[in-house]
Amino acid sequence: MSDRPVLQGFTPERLEPLLSPVGASLAECRRIVAHVIQRGNDDLREVSQVRAPVRNAATREFSVGRMTVHERHASQLDPFVKYVMKCHDGAEIETVRIPLEKPGRFSVCVSSQVGCAMGCTFCATGRMGFARNLEAWEIVEQIRIVARELRASGEGRVHGVVFQGMGEPMHNLDNVLQALEIISNPCGLAVDGRNVTVCTVGIVPGIERLASIKTRVRLGISVTSARSMVRRSLVPSEGKYPIREVIRAAKTFYERSGHLVMLAYALLGGINTTADEAEAIAELLREMPARLSLIEWNPVEGLPYRPPTEEERASFHDALAKLGVPVVRRYSGGKDIGAACGQLATATSRDDVRAARSTTV
Ligand code: SF4
Known part of the structure; x- marks a missing residue:
């Protein structure tokens, strides 16, 4: 290149x-x-x-950067599409096209890094390790490719963007912020900032920096557990940034921006769907208005977890509702194509990562 x-x-x-x-x-x-x-x-x-x-x-x-669609997988279960995109250096990343409720509108779930350094134990990307940050244009290019496909097929347009693909966006915040400017610019991708969500596992300085700038962008936090010991076993960064501090920083973002923070909660059967957990969440969220999005974890080969049973899911949902925690059940699509929550990981880059060591959701 x-x-x-x-x-x-x-x-x-x-x-x-x-x-x-x-x-x-x-x-x-x-x-x-x-x-x-x-x-x-x-x-x-x-x-x-x-x-x-x-x-x-x-x-x-100047040049026009190119990323190619190496593989395209359309789900047989729902209208989700997963793209394996090849970068100029051969690294592969994954991007997901998510259909929204309103026909003709789509959201794009983008990657911000090749792999991820956070090592969350329930996440396929976490197992890859970290290879490199994506440049701002590489983030923009994922959306440009999907937008171009939607336009060519007449299926619709990109209405929203969510940073929930591979990588921790707060660890690549300069490039993410630069990409956000282009995503929302009327001459760029012209996506309303209110329809863009940056999701983090809870990097406090990154949340604070986002809170300090004037932005229409939304913030999402991957909660996973409100009990520190449990969370630590699932999300290693809990050791450095305990969930209480993460929620405190998220509250600052809410107070400065006026935007409700999206709290994502991946349900892991037998681990974080108990009555104790529901009480800990209610306690944690006492000081910040928020809504918890419950997402069923999806199986990843080789990981020692399972999705919740219907009984576990329903009783956890009821326990939270009784404690006054607003909850919503979020559909995580594209399970059959490895596009669902926690499943993103590219085989090629996993190999690259291993080689580089001897490189996110
Ligand atoms: S859940 Fe997100 S932060 Fe954690 S390892 Fe996966 S991609 Fe990285």
Whole structure:
């Protein structure tokens, strides 16, 4: 790949100063960005209403980054689609297309890293280890590819984005924030920030940084357990960032942004669906208005967990409701294609990771 900066990593406002030596106007930069990101056209010679010197400089000094769809798996159970995307260096990441309730609207679950360093014991990505951070343009490119496919097939458009694929977004926050600017820019992917959720396992400094900036983006926290010892056995980062501190930081985000925090809770049969757990959650959430999204954990080969039985799920749900914790049951689709919660991991990068060591949900 060329070492020129990649256009998908720029908003028009960031591009303008770099093209100012040839007298590019902000309007021309908007046309260039919209041409590449919004219309999905990689040929800069076809950009219209941009003067030749500006077009030539953009072509000469920038490149259009490419990620290819290595595999595409459409679920037979529901309208979820999983993409295995190949990066320029051969690394593979996974992206999931999620149908929303309203026909023609889709959300894209994106990866922010190749692998993940967090090592959550119930997560397929956690087993891979960490290879590298994704660049901002590589995050944008996952959405651009799905948007282009939806447009070509006439199926609809990208309405939302959720950072819940491979990786911990708070560990790659500079690139994630840069990608967020492009995702919500009217000349970029034009997705309303209110429909974008950044999910974390609970990296307190990252949550605090997100809380300190003016953003329409939503925050999601993967709770997993409100009992520290149990959580520690599932989410190693609990040792450094206990769930109480995570919720305290999330409360700050809520107070500053006014946006309710999405709390995701992966149900692991026999582990975190007990009455004690329900009480600990009620206690934990006493000071922050929140709604708990219950998601059934999906089997991952080789991991010593099981999904909850229907009885466990129902009694946990009832116990939480009786304690006044607002709960919603969230459907985690694409189970048959390994696209569901906790299942994302690419075989190739798992091998790469092992080799590199001797590299998220
Ligand atoms: S659950 Fe998220 S943070 Fe934990 S290992 Fe998986 S991808 Fe990483």
